[in-house]
Amino acid sequence: MMSSNLITELSTINPTSEMPPNQTSGPNAPQINPYAAFDEFVRCLTLFTCLCGAVGNGIVLWLLTFHIKRTSFSFYVLNLAGSDFTYLFLEVIWVINYLIYRPNFQNIVNLLTNMGLHVTFTVGLGLLASISTQRCLSILFPIWYRNHHPKRGPMVVCGLLWILSLLLNPPKVYYCVVRFVTLSPSGCELMSKLSGTLMLSMLLLMTLSSLILFIRILWSAKKYKPKKLVILILLTVLVFLLCAVPHGINHSVFNWKAMYNHTFHEISYFLSCVNSSANPFIYFFIGSLRHQRLKEPLRVVLQRALRDDSDPSEDRGTSSRTDTTLDTAA
Template sequence: MMPFNLITELPQNHSEQTSGPTTSYNRTTDAFDEFVRCLTLFTCLCGALGNGIVLWLLTFHIKRTPFSFYVLSLAASDFTYLFLEVIWVINYLIYRPMFQNIVNLLTNMGLHVTFTVGLGLLASISTQRCLSILFPIWYRNHHPKRGPMVVCGLLWILSLLLNLPKVYYCVVKVEILPPSGCDTMSKLSGALMLSMLILMTLSSLILFIRILWSARKYKPKKLVILILLTVFVFLLCAVPHGINHSVFNWSAMYNHTFHEISYFLSCVNSSANPFIYFFIGSLRHQRLKEPLRVVLQRALRDDSDPSEDRGTSTRTDTTLDTPA
């Protein structure tokens, strides 16, 4: 589904010059592509709506905390990713050649940047939660209050610096930069994503082991379950997209079916987070007409943050039931 990937265009061009079994195969491939991309479009629209609700609630209706700032940035990243994917799929389905180049440029740059930011945010969230559980006293006394804002800002800046030149010179203006320059930028971007993936996986594994170890004595906190579910969905749905983009897309191992499915799964990953938040927030609460802002705030409650004592949080939940 990557716009500038010439490999995906080969079946269509090839079908114009051949007939017989090859034509039948290309028709099947085209039908499969249209089905997957229509499914992708529906998923992206639902996910964009969910992330938009999260953005609206966290911006205007819920008091911001260090952890909720991570979630706000992640929702913004996912919303941007899904919005750009919607633009690309619509442009593919209706096919307007006059907009093809600008749509390809925007979607390529945006998808690279937002994917890297989303991975970095999940690595930061899982690492912070792991430190708060392993070293609770140190975390309460030494973690910086503005740490999430600094981390989120650095992730966006670093992702822009690494991905925008790579997409522009290695995809759009291939003839300008020598292959060695593209290889260097690709290796830097790949090393950054691999390091964040390893960090996220290790910290999440530690959290999971800690939950299993203490499950008999204590009920796991909703926030930890939320993080583990989010990371699990990312590993299941987004990692195939990263593998396809980093390895299969540029080698003889390219597989068209895996290419299309990996992009659909990446959209599932960006769409799933809001549903995870509201599912976790509604656990053990049977009130059907409860406001979404109450459910979301309950899911994101950070018991390890000294500024969020349980008494304050409980009072906030009750007061949020009244109209704003």
């Protein structure tokens, strides 16, 4: 019973779901909305957060695309930054449409933003699951990982995640969320179960592998200092669990009118944007640890944070030379 509820909550993430009868879809709508001032405050705060997050993810995209040599891990981060940037961009469009309230564009905005948000949320979850699982394998089985890790593995995984998300989410949004065309309940239930099963599997995989990483850090903390890359992954997963999962929980109880809470409903939207906005700040924070230089280029900081010493495509000589270069660059 709990698993079916979790599948439902993960497969119905929809920032434009119908509100309860006495609420409005915009500040200028004719109905009386007792939460109007609160809604506008939270949406303005969400808009500011999304804009900051979009700038941060845009910087990460720019640096990884044109200025930093790509590794298997940085390729995952590149795709994660792309999905987060798209998610935040769509949230900005939706919030602006809410604040200025243009009914003529309401339907098309709802359709496009819902499709994009479902796709990017699924891809982001899958990327975090892949990153944490790969890091877990490299720590538990380092020799096997270095000898058998496929060079094109990240490209295949990222491609499959985007394809699966594009195949499962847009039809579900079109027929069952926005309901441009009515579909039988059994068809909607099937699509929701497929999408929810995929997302639940990725969530469990991400949580389990991150838990193993955390236990391994605690076990070996007295002998070895934890690597920055492992700390970065754990922080990113922790932010996702704290900020993105509540967004899914909100929509799992949304259909139960007796359990609906408007304050939690609005704050969950804000937290979902915090999740997508936080990753660039985590990268630059981890990269700047123990390197307190005020004028250090962002490229150097990001490259240091994402350096993967267990990547089989990089030999140790190159890694040591890179360390020296990063430590002397300014």
